[in-house]
Amino acid sequence: MTLIERSPEGAVAIGPIDKLLNLARKHSLWYLLFGTACCAIELMQTGGPRADADRFGMMFRSSPRQADVLILAGTITYKMASRIRLLYEQMAEPRYVIAMGSCACTGGLFQKSYAVVNGGDLFLPVDVYIPGCPPRPEALLEGLLVVQQKVAAEPWLKKIQGKVPAKPDPALPREC
Amino acid sequence: MSEILQSSGERQELVLNMGPHHPSTHGVLRFVVHTDGEIMRRAVPDIGYLHRGLEKLAEGCSWAGYMPFTDRVNYLEAMFTNLAYARAVEKLLALEIPPRAQYLRVMACELNRIASHCITLGCIAMDLGAFTPFVYLLRERETINDLIEELCGNRITHNYMRIGGVAFDVDESWLKKVSAFLYHFEPVIAEFESLIVANEILAKRMAGVGVICAADAVAWGLVGPNLRASGVDFDLRRDQPYAAYDGLQFSVPVGRDGWVHPDSVVGDCYQRFLVRVEEMRQACKILRQCIAALPSGEIMAKVPKALRPPRGEAYAAVEGARGEIGCYVVSDGGPQPYRVKWRSSSFSSMSIIEHISRGLMIADLVAVIATLDVIAPETDR
Amino acid sequence: MEASEIKKRLEELLSSELVWKIGEKQTGDGWVEIPLEKWTEACRLARDDEKLLFEFLRALSGVDRPGENNIELVAHLFSYRHRHAVVLKTKVSRENPVAASVCSVWPAAEWYEREIFDLLGVNFREHPDLRRILLPEDWPGHPLRKDYQQPASYRGIPTSRPAPEGSAS
Numbered sequence: 164m165t166l167i168e169r170s171p172e173g174a175v176a177i178g179p180i181d182k183l184l185n186l187a188r189k190h191s192l193w194y195l196l197f198g199t200a201c202c203a204i205e206l207m208q209t210g211g212p213r214a215d216a217d218r219f220g221m222m223f224r225s226s227p228r229q230a231d232v233l234i235l236a237g238t239i240t241y242k243m244a245s246r247i248r249l250l251y252e253q254m255a256e257p258r259y260v261i262a263m264g265s266c267a268c269t270g271g272l273f274q275k276s277y278a279v280v281n282g283g284d285l286f287l288p289v290d291v292y293i294p295g296c297p298p299r300p301e302a303l304l305e306g307l308l309v310v311q312q313k314v315a316a317e318p319w320l321k322k323i324q325g326k327v328p329a330k331p332d333p334a335l336p337r338e339c
Numbered sequence: 340m341s342e343i344l345q346s347s348g349e350r351q352e353l354v355l356n357m358g359p360h361h362p363s364t365h366g367v368l369r370f371v372v373h374t375d376g377e378i379m380r381r382a383v384p385d386i387g388y389l390h391r392g393l394e395k396l397a398e399g400c401s402w403a404g405y406m407p408f409t410d411r412v413n414y415l416e417a418m419f420t421n422l423a424y425a426r427a428v429e430k431l432l433a434l435e436i437p438p439r440a441q442y443l444r445v446m447a448c449e450l451n452r453i454a455s456h457c458i459t460l461g462c463i464a465m466d467l468g469a470f471t472p473f474v475y476l477l478r479e480r481e482t483i484n485d486l487i488e489e490l491c492g493n494r495i496t497h498n499y500m501r502i503g504g505v506a507f508d509v510d511e512s513w514l515k516k517v518s519a520f521l522y523h524f525e526p527v528i529a530e531f532e533s534l535i536v537a538n539e540i541l542a543k544r545m546a547g548v549g550v551i552c553a554a555d556a557v558a559w560g561l562v563g564p565n566l567r568a569s570g571v572d573f574d575l576r577r578d579q580p581y582a583a584y585d586g587l588q589f590s591v592p593v594g595r596d597g598w599v600h601p602d603s604v605v606g607d608c609y610q611r612f613l614v615r616v617e618e619m620r621q622a623c624k625i626l627r628q629c630i631a632a633l634p635s636g637e638i639m640a641k642v643p644k645a646l647r648p649p650r651g652e653a654y655a656a657v658e659g660a661r662g663e664i665g666c667y668v669v670s671d672g673g674p675q676p677y678r679v680k681w682r683s684s685s686f687s688s689m690s691i692i693e694h695i696s697r698g699l700m701i702a703d704l705v706a707v708i709a710t711l712d713v714i715a716p717e718t719d720r
Numbered sequence: 721m722e723a724s725e726i727k728k729r730l731e732e733l734l735s736s737e738l739v740w741k742i743g744e745k746q747t748g749d750g751w752v753e754i755p756l757e758k759w760t761e762a763c764r765l766a767r768d769d770e771k772l773l774f775e776f777l778r779a780l781s782g783v784d785r786p787g788e789n790n791i792e793l794v795a796h797l798f799s800y801r802h803r804h805a806v807v808l809k810t811k812v813s814r815e816n817p818v819a820a821s822v823c824s825v826w827p828a829a830e831w832y833e834r835e836i837f838d839l840l841g842v843n844f845r846e847h848p849d850l851r852r853i854l855l856p857e858d859w860p861g862h863p864l865r866k867d868y869q870q871p872a873s874y875r876g877i878p879t880s881r882p883a884p885e886g887s888a889s
Contacts, residue, residue: 196362197360198366199366199367199388199389199715200366200389200391200411200414200715200716201410201411201414201495201496201716203366204414204415204458204495205494205495207458207477208477208480208481208484208494211474211477211478211480211481212474212477212478212481213478213481225361225362227360237389238389238391238411240387240388240389240390240391241856241859241874241875241877242387242388242390242855242856243359243367243388243389244875244877245875246359246360246388250360269881270881272407272408272411273391273392273396274881275396275399276391276392276393276395276396277392277395277863277868277870277879278390278391278392278854278855278863279391279392280877281878281879281880281881282881285877285878285881286876286877296496297494297495297496299494386853386854387852387853387854387855387856390854390855392863394839394864395863395864395868398866430747430748430749431743431747431748432747433745433747557775557776557800558775558826558827558828559827559828560776560777560778560826560828571800573800578803579803648747649743649744649745649747650743650744651742651743651744651745651747651748651749652743652748652749652751652794652807653743653747653748653749654749654778654779654796654807656778663778665778665779665796667779667781667794667796669783670743670748672744677783678781678783678784680779680781682778682779682796686831687828687831689831690827690828690830690831694827719854
């Protein structure tokens with residue numbers, strides 16, 4: 164519920180703090196420059212000239228401390244899983260995880276392989292699943308827009324006051 | 340005060356971890372770098388972060404059903420890996436491939452070579468600090484992706500080759516689009532050269548760095564542009580021709596002292612960079628010849644639906660964008676491969692890095708990794 | 721040089737009889753079988769002899785043959801100067817898979833042998849740094865063996881994914 168009143172000095176928007184905060188947050192989602200396999204190339208193309216993610220305010224950051232979104236782009240192996248978990252834990256809240264591509268969603272065509280984790284959600288809490296092998300840049304953009312919708316709908320103040328339960332996180336023994 | 344400023348005289352080695360998440364490692368590669376200040380004593384590579392067991396997966400697929408997996412062995416040169424596997428199985432089956440299919444294979448491969456070099460050259464420039472050439476080449480790559488999507492349905496991981504030929508045919512409109520792209524792209528190579536190739540900073544960072552002599556390159560198993568930049572004049576397309584390469588006119592760039600920049604020597608990073616720029620140009624030349632010479636006819640040989648190659652083994656290699664991609668298949672007469680082994684260029688390139696990184700600076704390691712064109716999927720399979 | 725000439729030359733150099741085989745229908749590549757105790761020597765002679773000059777080790781692979789109770793080591797060699805190729809094979813027993821390393825002949829073999837050790841469990845004597853390369857250090861077993869079984873979980877991550885509700889499986 165946002166009222167916009169226009170006066171000679173300018174416009175005034177009145178609404179819940181959540182809505183205004185989320186408006187700012189959703190237009191500035193920075194994703195971690197992380198990709199393992201083929202989907203990483205499509206991630207690069209999404210940040211490239213044609214399907215430009217930058218126009219939505221999405222920049223790539225190399226450091227997890229500066230990133231909001233972790234895009235699991237590519238196949239996840241057991242050797243890599245503990246490192247991805249480290250990256251996720253280094254990200255400051257609020258953080259979101261997108262499983263991009265079949266491999267990150269469920270293991271993809273490598274499900275029968277001995278070295279591939281069958282999906283990112285076995286060790287990370289995933290917010291958005293984007294199927295495809297690899298998903299087109301437009302599909303990845305749509306997934307990022309779904310994250311934007313999630314962000315817009317978050318009861319932010321209640322969250323930081325602890326009144327809303329945190330999202331379930333599969334426990335993983337830290338043996339890195 | 341002077342006691343604090345006096346050093347104890349001993350030097351300590353600092354062990355740094357680079358990767359597997361790092362903006363400059365191409366994919367998930369890790370180096371444990373032992374440094375003495377800025378100079379490296381050793382850079383020990385650690386691979387396997389993308390080991391997906393592609394070789395074992397072959398033993399559970401049918402012969403023809405393994406083709407989509409071959410894309411993922413090297414997703415930037417999926418046409419080449421498709422072709423290497425198809426050729427290995429065709430060797431076992433002793434198949435004759437129709438001429439139209441051979442030309443289509445060459446066209447698909449050369450388009451893929453340009454697309455792969457776009458990423459490689461862009462990443463070399465980006466890792467050394469120049470971001471703009473990367474996005475210029477990504478824009479060109481989008482056009483190639485469109486062409487390939489029209490050809491086979493997918494932008495990367497194409498699954499275009501089949502055992503016995505290719506999957507889809509082309510028509511005049513596609514050939515016109517490829518011609519239009521070549522007309523647009525050849526000046527872009529010149530633009531790229533004027534943007535970055537002769538740039539003094541780039542040249543100074545790469546000339547004379549990471550020199551690999553020809554004997555080392557051969558002994559450590561380097562192939563492709565890395566080998567040619569070290570002075571060994573060998574190209575599978577010209578010297579052991581396959582598909583329709585026999586009869587096509589193209590030149591093979593080889594490293595030479597003083598190329599573009601006077602400080603550049605044979606086998607350094609700069610030559611590896613220049614060889615790839617020239618290869619893009621030669622790929623355009625090959626494509627033009629193929630468009631003119633494309634014969635009519637079938638695109639698939641007569642192949643039984645359920646493939647059972649006779650007991651035996653075969654090794655087939657193609658000259659990919661990164662060098663020789665080889666596929667060694669072993670058949671026991673059954674409907675599934677008994678063993679598939681991939682010979683990739685990045686595996687050997689990665690193994691030489693420890694050998695050449697002694698005495699380099701940490702920033703030079705970035706140049707070495709980028710110009711050797713090491714990528715994770717090929718290294719780990 | 722043709723394959724038969726290469727085999728003859730190797731026989732001369734090693735002063736012993738060698739077997740040359742090819743696939744069932746004479747398609748694909750033929751190979752020369754080297755006895756295990758002469759493996760490194762044969763490789764060194766193949767690289768150094770003037771007529772052979774196989775200075776490029778294209779690939780070194782391992783093939784598990786539980787039916788014959790051995791693991792084959794297959795070396796694909798190529799010569800840039802003579803432009804000829806050969807395939808050399810040797811067999812190690814499955815119960816006690818130990819072979820001599822060829823790292824002293826081709827430095828490229830270092831990583832190939834580490835990979836064969838990792839995935840097939842073959843030990844290489846005189847290898848400078850024999851440890852796992854592709855799989856984590858604490859991975860159980862050697863996956864490329866035909867009788868490999870996947871453990872149920874690795875460090876807390878399950879290795880299979882439950883099927884979605886309502887699906888048939």
